[in-house]
Amino acid sequence: MKNKIYFDHSATTPVLPEVAEEMNRYYIDEWGNPSSLYQTGQSVKIKVDEARAKVADAIGADPKEIVFSGSGTEADNYAIKGAYRAKLKKGNHIICFGLEHPAVIEPCKYLEKKEGAEVTYVYPDKTGVLDSDAIEEAITDKTILITVMMANNVIGTIQPIKEISKIARDHKITFHTDAVQAVGNIKVDVDELGIDLLSMSAHKFHGPKGVGALYVRKGMSLNTLIHGGSQERGRRSGTENVAGIIGLSRALEIANKEIDFKKEHLSRLRDRVVKGVLDNIPDVSYIGDTKKRLPGNACFSFKYIEGESLVLHLDMAGIATSSGSACSSKSLEPSHVLLGIGMSAVEAHGSLRVTLGRSSTEEEVDEFLEVLPGVVDRLRQMSPFNAEKEEEYLDETEDHNIAHEHPDQHFSAES
């Protein structure tokens, strides 16, 4: 069953019908293996090469610099583990932005735990924008990799990639950016931005799930993760996900053509969401930077209520959204992104993320704005907290209950 209104485009996006149609051909008619020498295979190889050229063109790269992968997560893993292992002779220090997606943080932690890496996590101010000086200060003579996401998945903040990559280049350090939320939504040019490694994921820009790509600057050596039949010029073995690759390239081509439209359309709708929420609901704050932000992202924190309940109520009203509350995560920890910009756990529990997409409409926004105040009010009526019990609500020191202890579960993102 589908939600009537889908406001969770940072989680995933629907495949465009024209993309799905084109992909279908590669399941049914052009099903050959691109590695085969005969026509059935070679004709498909040509199409994969064309797709590679399209993707390269979309980010200002050369086709040889594009490696297709099974997901954005795989692209991130390949970039981080691959760069670390290839450069280990020069040093073992990685600088990782504290608000990265788990697809970046977890490989860093893995390298710390298993392969002797030292990782410095750098944090931004409360808007979520990283000060490039923090990167400069973290550099040591052992630093071999800096990884900073282009746009954040929770609060939509866009980072000063050009400034950071310049610092990396001045120190001859490899620079990776997880651009999964950015590609297809904002203009990305790898040369202009000085990027060495860039990850993307098709399903974030109306392509299929299960396919991503890593841009690898010419001359950059990476240790291969997946060995086998030497597909992708030996950098990622495994028979090509042809339909997926075709889908990714076609979806990106369309997304890039729509960037100006989306910037205008989504910013306007987003601003309507923000104004509507802040004007009509008391005790709510808008999270993140107001300007350096993805056009379709709005993120709020509602006092005295919990985000999962908010998401469930909106879902019952047919509206799909998400929250960074502990209860809505598998880890039972509030979003490390929200804690990482200095929010308290209670503020993070009350968070709601709305991410709009190309087909979002003003009518949908208005319906959301009509439903939300009632839902918030209902949950507040049910809450043991209110402005009069502010102190108790904000008390982070005392554990009110002997039976309810979660040692080491919170603030782990900062430790």
Added chain:
Amino acid sequence: MYSEKVMDHFSNPRNVGEIEDADGVGQVGNPVCGDVMKLTIKVEKDQILEAKFKTFGCGAAVATSSIITEIVKGKSIDEALEISNAAIAEALDGLPPQKMHCSNLAADALHLAVDDYLVKNGMEPRANKPSHEEEDHEEEQID
């Protein structure tokens, strides 16, 4: 993720509120952890006549609070002390595993409310230890 019963209690919670001249009050949880329940009970001749709740928390927290106010109605103090968090989860046709820890606190709140009633009436508290205990969180080792 949630059973129909959980969603029923979440979307139509029973007995929301606070009993004004409550005979017993029990509050458990911590807003930092994301779940806080406050349960108030009306007791007459060692029998619970009414229970109301206020909860800050997720779907499971709301549903467990709601169902316990129904279950406990008409129960004796002895019977109320027998109710466990596990029994509440079972009455809701189960909770997702990750919710068994944090959000399944309703019986603890009830036991505290009963103790509060007992102490207020010059008796010894009897719940002593809430039934909700941290089990060792066995995490799968992934290399």
